[in-house]
Amino acid sequence: MKIERYVVVTPVRNEEQYLQLTIDSVVAQTVHPQDWVIVDDGSTDKTAEIALAAARRHPWIQVVRRQDRGHRMPGGGVIEAFYDGYRKIRPEDWQAVVKFDGDLSFGPEYFEKCLRRFEVSPSLGIGGGTICMVVSDAMVAESPGDPPFHVRGATKIYRRDCWEAIGGLIPSPGWDTVDEYKANMLGWATYTFPELKLQHHRPAGGAEGTWKNWVKNGLANYVAGYHPVFMACKCARRFFCKPYGVAAIGLLAGFLKGYVRRLPQVDDASLIRYVRTQQMRKLFLRDNLWDRKPA
Secondary structure, X not given: OOOOOEEEEEEEOOOOOOHHXXXXXXXXXXXXXXXXXXXXXXXOOOHHHHHHHHHHHOOOEEEEEEOOOOOOOOOHHHHHHXXXXXXXXXXXXXXXEEEEOOOEXXXXXXXXXXXXXXXXXXXXXXXXXXXXXXXXXXXXXXXXXXXXXXXXXXXXXXXXXXHHHHOOOOOOOOHHHHHXXXXXXXXXXXXXXXXXXXXXXXXOOOOOXXXXXXXHXXXXXXXXXXXXXXXXXXXXXXXXXXXXXXXHHHHHHHHHHHHXXXXXXXXXXXXXXXXHHXXXXXXXXXXXXXXXXXX
């Protein structure tokens, strides 16, 4: 089935430096979204002005403005902003919905080629391109160690049937892993398209700092229901990766923070069992989600 009707929601906060690059890239696409909702999440710079100027030029762009909460709210805040935009989507017959960041630039055929991947793979539920940074004039994957089933939160495309099956996104850290686990549990495939590259102008965690970013990731793993043994092994492995020590300790601190504060985990016992079973299979070298190759 041909897939060409898609909608995009882009939550942004203080992105005046990069948002125009993203707007220019989307406007240049060979296949435009039916609707693109840019959600200004309380910016204090010129982000809203840039978005509103684009909306005046292109009728398929809308802008939603949220009140400034006074600080960034990693995980939960971006999803709250996303849903404020999602509720404004006008077409009812879209085939895919995209959660997209406002600090990316990419080629004019990006979305056309992404949608083509969904057309040829009926079981593909979540996909997206490879988030890259420029190193010595070359596009290099920002997180080359990500598992094959993971699609970065900066560019996540959801087939409508999959989106409805997983029930959307949870408003907390870990939203961009819980969605994939649930999709895979329900029989959908999820993976990144290595040949479709986007330049990320703000490195991952750049808005929060390296330490806070790793703590947030550890908390996200707690929310997703990671097995403590698997998490201990993950932290031990990360200890010897750059930034040495910081990533491992930050992950562990975030993970333990969830237990100490008794924060809520994903409200789905079957999903937590699935995640932990897959993690134990990984540790015991049995067939598991981490080792499956993308179609």
